[in-house]
Amino acid sequence: MKGFLKEFKDFAIKGNMIDMSVGIVIGGAFNAIITNIVDCIITPLINYLIGLLTGGADAAQAVGKIGIFDIGTLVGAVINFVITAFVLFMIIKAINKFHKKEEAPAAPTTKVCPYCKSEIHIDATKCPYCQSEV
Ligand SMILES: [Zn+2]
Incomplete structure (x- = not known):
């Protein structure tokens, strides 16, 4: 159980969970856009074609319907999608910023010798390459 919890914690922290949530929300x-395209365009179009084939009062009704594709709902779904994507983008940006702050650069373990420019240990007092006092 402890191993499972640790694995879950790693999974959540590493951002896989965030990626997955974003995928689900997007x-x-x-x-919603696809559903609206079908409801607003495909369905009336099919009704229209069926109306044409069968004739009668249904045809006139179908022709009337095709003139008023429910574009408003479709545009609404697109706007909803764009806003959702934008908000998620801002959230991810904030999370990434937070993660970067946490990952402060590790303290340097080496320094550069001012005489020969070799990389030497941070605590060295004498350069192993040029024997200079540093
Ligand atoms: Zn040196």
Whole structure:
């Protein structure tokens, strides 16, 4: 159980969970667009074609419907998608900033000899390359 929890913690912290959540949310918003395209364009179009084939009162009704594609709903879904993507982008940006702050650069373990420019140990008092006092 402890191993499982640790694994879950690593998974959550490493950002895989964030990536996955983003995928699910974006997928959901995108799905709304697809649903709207079908509902607003494909369905009326099919109704229209069926109306043409069968004739009668249904045809006139279908023709009337095709003139008023529910573009408003479709545009709404697209705007919703864009806003969702933008908000997620801002959240991820904030998370990345937070992660970068946490990962402060490690203290240097080497320095450069001022005489021969060789990389030497940070605590060295004498350069192993040129024997200069540093
Ligand atoms: Zn040196």
